Amino acid sequence: xxxxxxxxxxxxxxxxxxxxxxxxxxxxxxxxxxxxxxxxxxxxxxxxxxxxxxxxxxxxxxxxxxxxxxxxxxxxxxxxxxxxxxxxxxxxxxxxxxxxxxxxxxxxxxxxxxxxxxxxxxxxxxxxxxxxxxxxxxxxxxxxxxxxxxxxxxxxxxxxxxxxxxxxxxxxxxxxxxxxxxxxxxxxxxxxxxxxxxxxxxx
Numbered sequence: 001x002x003x004x005x006x007x008x009x010x011x012x013x014x015x016x017x018x019x020x021x022x023x024x025x026x027x028x029x030x031x032x033x034x035x036x037x038x039x040x041x042x043x044x045x046x047x048x049x050x051x052x053x054x055x056x057x058x059x060x061x062x063x064x065x066x067x068x069x070x071x072x073x074x075x076x077x078x079x080x081x082x083x084x085x086x087x088x089x090x091x092x093x094x095x096x097x098x099x100x101x102x103x104x105x106x107x108x109x110x111x112x113x114x115x116x117x118x119x120x121x122x123x124x125x126x127x128x129x130x131x132x133x134x135x136x137x138x139x140x141x142x143x144x145x146x147x148x149x150x151x152x153x154x155x156x157x158x159x160x161x162x163x164x165x166x167x168x169x170x171x172x173x174x175x176x177x178x179x180x181x182x183x184x185x186x187x188x189x190x191x192x193x194x195x196x197x198x199x200x201x202x203x
Contacts, residue, residue: 002031008091009038009066016042017049024053025136027073034111035069040160041065044129045088051125058151059158067158076129088119092160094198095130097123104203116142119203124156130201132162132193133186138168144178153181166190 004023008016027033043059046069050057052118059069103112104119120142123130129141133156135143143153143165157163163182170176170184194200 002027004033005031006035007037008042013041013045017045020046020049020143022152024073029073031073033071033073037067037069038065040158043069043159047155048088057155058156061154061158090160092131093127095201096197097130097133097191097203098194099133099135099142099203101138102141114124116203117148120152124152127162129156129159132164133192134164134193136166136169136190141173141175143181144175147161147180150180151182157181164189
């Protein structure tokens with residue numbers, strides 16, 4: 001299987017998208033593409049381009065100035081006419097998502113866990129992204145090693161969404177050393193994020 005790597009680090013918008021589109025055409029529906037960039041806005045542009053072609057983009061933050069977007073070219077469907085790549089503004093808004101449980105809603109915990117996974121995936125597909133996702137209480141069991149939502153959370157983090165998990169909650173669940181995405185926070189910071197948010201969503 002073909003595997004192409006595009007180094008777009010240091011490239012100004014819209015060049016990361018332009019180079020990615022060219023690489024996808026060369027792959028011609030077979031193989032994988034890996035695009036390296038150095039900012040969250042490039043991630044947001046690349047993931048929207050991938051979605052327009054029915055491709056799933058998985059993004060990961062390597063460090064503060066290094067991000068990777070991976071796409072599987074299989075199943076790609078180019079638009080009838082390629083629009084000129086546009087530099088979109090930062091898609092984040094003053095919204096905080098507060099997740100206090102490993103499941104969504106009341107009733108079946110098994111169904112609730114499926115719904116929560118779907119909710120976090122759906123966040124990666126939104127036109128407007130939250131600024132921050134807070135995990136506390138049972139929600140602290142989500143951004144850890146082995147979680148089914150890790151790829152989605154890493155993509156959100158790479159797009160500039162802040163992922164914060166309550167340290168006391170991690171300790172309570174015995175997961176202090178298992179946090180796999182984002183950073184540890186405390187109740188003071190959680191309260192500050194919630195009180196300063198323009199909108200708070202509690203799934």
